[in-house]
Amino acid sequence: MGFTIGGIRGRGLTERRPTRRARASECTAVAEYTGLWGWDVQAGARLLRGECSCDRSDCASPGDHPLDYAPVIKAGTTLDDVTTAWTQTPGATLLLPVGDHFDVLDVAAPAGHRALVRLERMGLPLGPVAATPDGRAHFFVAPGAAADLPQLLYRTGWDDAELDLRCLGAGDYVTAPPSEVSGQGPVRWLRPPTLETAGRPPHARLLLGTLAYVCHRSAAA
Secondary structure (H helix, E strand, C coil), X not given: CCCCCCCCCCHHHXXXXXXXXXXXXXXXXXXXXXXXCCCCXXXXXXXXXXXXXXXXXXXXXXXXXXXXXXXXXXXCCCHHHHHHHHCCCCCCEEEEECCCCCEEEEEEHHHHHHHHHHHHHHCCCCCCEEEECCCEEEEEECCCHHHHHHHHHHHCCCCCCCCCEEEECCCCEEECCCCECCXXXXXXXXXXXXXXXXXXXXXXXXXXXXXXXXXXXXXXX
């Protein structure tokens, strides 16, 4: 089944329980990520009246981190099992663990939108692309990109440039639609996952040159 429910605590998440329709929508989204796209999902904290639902007074990332008492719902989990697990963390955000199934190239949203248009016109392979309400664009790429990023930038001649570009890898998480980021609004797909792109996102080297160029031009402008 991929998870255990024993010991899960409801804690602060119960202060604002989502509606039945919202819970059903979240369960459907989690089941889609695990069952259709083959990704793991982790329940995450959210902001409640300006405070993190983890109830830690010294929380370093309010509303933007995994809930340490919630299990990872593994790829392949059925809808019934997803529903059972997700009802234990009402109001949690949907987080996707990075590193196993994909890495993420993270750039500023304006540069990401322009790069996406260029990449589509060039006919280059693209994986899922998401936009966050805090002004970032996430390009899903094959795992291992975070470790290879310095070498990839060197090979493409961008290692000395100051770029608003980073790569998320093992140990990182991204918030998935339809969840919100720190109460700022929902994440949305610019390019939703498909059966082909979810399981086989492109290698970062295929996108990096265009992304780096657009980020550089954006900074110069």
